[in-house]
Amino acid sequence: MQIILGITGGVAAYKSAELARLLANQGHRVRCILTEAGARFITPLTLTSLTGEPCYGANPDQGEWRANPSIEHIELARWADLVAVVPATANILGKAANGLASDLLSTVLLATRAPVLWAPAMNTGMWEHPAVQANLQRLRGFGHAVVEPGEGVLACGEEGSGKLAEVAAIAEAIQVHGTPKLGSLLGRKVLITAGPTREDLDPVRTLTNRSTGSMGIELARAFRDVGAKVHLVLGGDLPEPWGVETVRVRSAQQMLEACEARWMDSDGLVAVAAVADQRPESAATQKVKKTDGIETLALVRTPDILAALGADRRPGQWVIGFAAESENHLEHAGEKLKKKGLNAILVNDVQTGRGFGAQANTLTPLTAQGPQPSLGPLPKDLLARAVVQWWAGHLQSERS
Ligand SMILES: Cc1cc2nc3c(=O)[nH]c(=O)nc-3n(C[C@H](O)[C@H](O)[C@H](O)COP(=O)(O)O)c2cc1C
Known part of the structure; x- marks a missing residue:
C-alpha cells in the first residue's frame, strides 16, 4: 500500500516514527507530511531515514513541497492508497471536519479520494470537548475511520482518555481500512x-x-x-x-x-x-506419580x-x-x-x-x-x- 502519514503537533508524534518503521517493514511505501507544529516534535531526517521516502513539510518553502506547490499536493493526494494522521491534534480534526486547507497536510486531506484514518491524541479535557467529538462525528460521516485513543497517564500529567492508541493497533487498523473490500465476502x-x-x-x-x-x-x-x-x-x-x-x-x-x-x-x-x-x-486431578516398569x-x-x-x-x-x-x-x-x-x-x-x-x-x-x-x-x-x-x-x- 502507498501510505501518506500525516504527523501533527502533539507529544505523541515521537510514536509516529515507530509506526512509520513498522509500516515500511510490512512492505508499505510510507511518505510523511509534517505540520509546522509536528516538525517541532520530530524531524524529517528521522522519518526519511526510517521510510526511505521523502518527508514533506507544512509549507511550500519546507521539505519537498517546493517546486510547484499547486501540483504537489494533488500528486500526493493521488499517490496515496490511504492517508493516516497519527497523532491527530484537535486542531487538524477541526480543520478537516470543516474543509479548511491551510497547509500541505490539510490540503492533501481535502484533495484525496483515498480512505482516511485518524488516530487522535490529546489532553482529556480537549478529547471530551463537544466540539472535538462533533468534528469526529462529522469525519466519520465522510467515511473516515477513527482509532480511538485509550486511557492512561498523559504527557500533561493528567490521567484519563486521550492517549494515542497502541502503534500495533493503528497499523492493524490501517491494514483493514486500506484493503479493498470483496463483494462476495463483505459483511459475511x-x-x-x-x-x-x-x-x-x-x-x-x-x-x-x-x-x-x-x-x-x-x-x-x-x-x-x-x-x-x-x-x-x-x-x-x-x-x-x-x-x-x-x-x-x-x-x-x-x-x-x-x-x-x-x-x-x-x-x-x-x-x-x-x-x-x-x-x-481420564484426566487425573493430582499429578500422576511415576511407577516402575512400562506405563500405559x-x-x-x-x-x-x-x-x-x-x-x-x-x-x-x-x-x-x-x-x-x-x-x-x-x-x-x-x-x-x-x-x-x-x-x-x-x-x-x-x-x-x-x-x-x-x-x-x-x-x-x-x-x-x-x-x-x-x-x-x-x-x-x-x-x-x-x-x-x-x-x-x-x-x-x-x-x-
Ligand atoms: C508541548 C505541546 C504539546 C501539545 N500536545 C498536543 C496534543 O497532544 N494534542 C493536541 O491536540 N494538541 C497539542 N498541542 C497543541 C498543538 O500543538 C497546537 O494546537 C497546534 O496548533 C497544532 O497544529 P497542527 O494541528 O497543525 O499540528 C500541544 C502543544 C504543545 C506546545
Whole structure:
C-alpha cells in the first residue's frame, strides 16, 4: 500500500516514527507530511531515514513541497492508497471536519479520494470537548475511520482518555481500512478455528501438537481486511488479532462447544485448528506419580469438529478444511473432502518442512473440480491473503 502519514503537533508524534518503521517493514511505501507544529516534535531526517521516502513539510518553502506547490499536493493526494494522521491534534480534526486547507497536510486531506484514518491524541479535557467529538462525528460521516485513543497517564500529567492508541493497533487498523473490500465476502460471518488443542493428563501435563495458530490468525486478519465479520476460536498462546472477535479455548471439546454456539449464525467455516484426535481417557486431578516398569496411557477419540459442523449445515453455508499430510497428500485430502462433505480443502505438504511453525508455506486448494493451482510459497500473511482472494473468486464464480 502507498501510505501518506500525516504527523501533527502533539507529544505523541515521537510514536509516529515507530509506526512509520513498522509500516515500511510490512512492505508499505510510507511518505510523511509534517505540520509546522509536528516538525517541532520530530524531524524529517528521522522519518526519511526510517521510510526511505521523502518527508514533506507544512509549507511550500519546507521539505519537498517546493517546486510547484499547486501540483504537489494533488500528486500526493493521488499517490496515496490511504492517508493516516497519527497523532491527530484537535486542531487538524477541526480543520478537516470543516474543509479548511491551510497547509500541505490539510490540503492533501481535502484533495484525496483515498480512505482516511485518524488516530487522535490529546489532553482529556480537549478529547471530551463537544466540539472535538462533533468534528469526529462529522469525519466519520465522510467515511473516515477513527482509532480511538485509550486511557492512561498523559504527557500533561493528567490521567484519563486521550492517549494515542497502541502503534500495533493503528497499523492493524490501517491494514483493514486500506484493503479493498470483496463483494462476495463483505459483511459475511466467517467462523475460523486456529491453533493447537490441549488435552490434560493431570494438572501439569498435557497432550498437544506443534501448531502455533499463526496460519489461522493470518486468515482471520485477511478475511477481516476484505470486509468479513470474523469469529475466531483460538487455541495456543499467540495474541488475539485486532478487530476480530476471539474466543480462547483449550481442549477439542471446548473448541467444539465454542463453534457450535456460533455456527448457525455463520455463513462459512474455515477449520485451520490442529485438533487433537485423542485425549486421555481420564484426566487425573493430582499429578500422576511415576511407577516402575512400562506405563500405559489409555486414549479415547475427541469430537470431530469439522464432521459435526459439516453435518449440521443449513443451505448456503460453506466449509473449508485444512489437511496437513506427510505423504500422498492430494489423495488423502481428496478422501477427507468427500467424507466430510467440504466445499474445499487446503492441502499443506508438511513433509517439505513447511507448515507448522514455518515462516513460508504453500497450500494447494482442492475442490470437487479437483486440485487448483497452488498458492505460495509465501509468508503466512501473504498466503492468507492469497487464500481469501482465491476463495472470494470461487464464491463469485459460483454465483454467476
Ligand atoms: C508541548 C505541546 C504539546 C501539545 N500536545 C498536543 C496534543 O497532544 N494534542 C493536541 O491536540 N494538541 C497539542 N498541542 C497543541 C498543538 O500543538 C497546537 O494546537 C497546534 O496548533 C497544532 O497544529 P497542527 O494541528 O497543525 O499540528 C500541544 C502543544 C504543545 C506546545
